Amino acid sequence: MASTILVNGSPGESISALDRGLAYGDGVFRTVRVKRGRALNWPRHYDRLRSDAALLSLRVPEERTLVTEIASVAPGDAVVKVIVTRGASGRGYAFDRTAPSTRVVAAFPVPAHAEAVAIDGVRVRRCDLVLSRQPRYAGAKTLNRLENVLARAEWSDPEVAEGLLADEDGLLIEGTVTNVFVVRGGRAATPDLSRCGVTGAQRERVRDFLARERIPCEVRDIPFAEVLEADELFLTNSLIGAWPVACHGGRRWARGEITRRIQALIEAEDA
Amino acid sequence: MASTILVNGSPGESISALDRGLAYGDGVFRTVRVKRGRALNWPRHYDRLRSDAALLSLRVPEERTLVTEIASVAPGDAVVKVIVTRGASGRGYAFDRTAPSTRVVAAFPVPAHAEAVAIDGVRVRRCDLVLSRQPRYAGAKTLNRLENVLARAEWSDPEVAEGLLADEDGLLIEGTVTNVFVVRGGRAATPDLSRCGVTGAQRERVRDFLARERIPCEVRDIPFAEVLEADELFLTNSLIGAWPVACHGGRRWARGEITRRIQALIEAEDA
Numbered sequence A, B: 001m002a003s004t005i006l007v008n009g010s011p012g013e014s015i016s017a018l019d020r021g022l023a024y025g026d027g028v029f030r031t032v033r034v035k036r037g038r039a040l041n042w043p044r045h046y047d048r049l050r051s052d053a054a055l056l057s058l059r060v061p062e063e064r065t066l067v068t069e070i071a072s073v074a075p076g077d078a079v080v081k082v083i084v085t086r087g088a089s090g091r092g093y094a095f096d097r098t099a100p101s102t103r104v105v106a107a108f109p110v111p112a113h114a115e116a117v118a119i120d121g122v123r124v125r126r127c128d129l130v131l132s133r134q135p136r137y138a139g140a141k142t143l144n145r146l147e148n149v150l151a152r153a154e155w156s157d158p159e160v161a162e163g164l165l166a167d168e169d170g171l172l173i174e175g176t177v178t179n180v181f182v183v184r185g186g187r188a189a190t191p192d193l194s195r196c197g198v199t200g201a202q203r204e205r206v207r208d209f210l211a212r213e214r215i216p217c218e219v220r221d222i223p224f225a226e227v228l229e230a231d232e233l234f235l236t237n238s239l240i241g242a243w244p245v246a247c248h249g250g251r252r253w254a255r256g257e258i259t260r261r262i263q264a265l266i267e268a269e270d271a
Helices: A020-024 A043-056 A063-075 A146-152 A200-213 A225-229 A257-270 B020-024 B042-055 B063-074 B148-150 B200-211 B225-229 B256-269
Strands: A005-006 A015-016 A025-036 A078-085 A102-108 A122-131 A160-167 A172-175 A179-184 A185-192 A217-218 A230-236 A241-246 B006-007 B014-016 B027-035 B078-085 B102-108 B122-130 B160-167 B172-175 B179-184 B187-189 B217-222 B233-238 B241-247
Touching: A005 A015, A005 A063, A005 A217, A015 A102, A020 A078, A020 B020, A020 B078, A020 B148, A025 A043, A043 A063, A043 A078, A043 A200, A063 A078, A063 A102, A078 B020, A122 A146, A122 A200, A146 A160, A146 B020, A172 A179, A172 A185, A179 A200, A179 A257, A179 B014, A185 A200, A200 A217, A200 A230, A200 A241, A200 A257, A217 B122, A230 A257, A241 A257, A257 B241, B006 B063, B014 B102, B020 B078, B027 B042, B042 B200, B063 B078, B063 B102, B122 B148, B122 B172, B148 B160, B172 B179, B172 B187, B179 B200, B187 B200, B200 B217, B200 B233, B200 B241, B200 B256, B233 B256, B241 B256
Parallel strands: A122 A160, A122 A241, A185 A217, B122 B160, B122 B241, B187 B217
Antiparallel strands: A005 A102, A015 B014, A025 A078, A078 A102, A160 A172, A179 A185, A179 A230, A230 A241, B006 B102, B027 B078, B078 B102, B160 B172, B179 B187, B179 B233, B233 B241
């Protein structure tokens, strides 16, 4: 059986205990859905990996290297996590810009989601944790993810699919594992992620789809209260595609037309 | 030769590629100076480790386990890094509160510092990077240290020993690897770390020393401008003890009386 984890291209389950990814979260990652051996939405994933790494002055592996390694660990259906760190070093925050990075390419089973969820939608909550602002690497999917860990720990009710997060000004930013789109009066909007949050590859694709469909989509500050005023609300990431939000607090929504259209476009491209 | 790295008590150089310390920076650490086999300031280190971990609902190893392992990797003089993570898991931010943690205890050589530095003092700069605010785990020495990595990357001049960091309100918080004390008119102050920053074990000891010496020391918001108005400025961490700041921009200081007194108290206790 082929290995499901490659570390710097070699089958292995471990990394150096001195890796800066462990020591400082000094690295970036992506979570990619692979379907029948095809890495979905791959060009946007690689583009984000490269731009996120550039914010950290971190070297990224060649695209063909990652493509080959993803194909190796995930010949069929899988979720593949790609981690790129600044590699092992001694103590100290200072780093050598020429040092080789460490890459981990690991395949996981595709999580089972009830099919009805994409139609009926999901219940969300608002998290108490307030996202911090770090414009230096906002938007990047870095290995510094403690906020997400603690936000996700706020609830255990399996009926709640996602927690929404706001910043200290009460602006909606994202879900713990998703980006968020709000729709009102036929116009979409998704939060500006220049101060906090993670720019998902699916978010970028959905923005492209909305543009292609000539549905206006602003990237802007969205006060959390706009969530309750939305005609439609949907969540995106690379595993779920787009999920309608059905319920937040006392507010309920049926799946909307724009959500449905986006889901159809994702499905068609990923088929 | 004894191993210089123990992973969960066993000699080893590696951890699981699926460890949450790597994936999310989901853990905490301490950097301890060991002198002739004695872990200096140990009770405060363990106390901080425990309280930092509590903020993350993370289990910490028993004190005697760590003491034994530190003694094993560092029978003489060393810097020992103790990392505690939430251990390996599959994908996803949610965690099992009963899962075993991963601990890494690793010894490194003591860095060589010119002896004169403790007397003549060091040059510091102000970093451009602005620290983000996360009151949920401010003060904790978590594995989410990208801000420190990027702040340290701002300068390469070996004459500059440390970079000082401020938050978005221009309040002095800390150095990249040190805590900071300012002294004026015989009174000391050190930044409030309830919104950002790392509470060093040495900072806590210095506060205790100041109290014992009946030198007032406030923990409060310190506008960065107070740095230039200080009679004395000194940096603390577990490796350097206390270093006087000699130079910041055009301002110069000679080592002050309170700095000297604190250095003597640290030296006496660590002798």
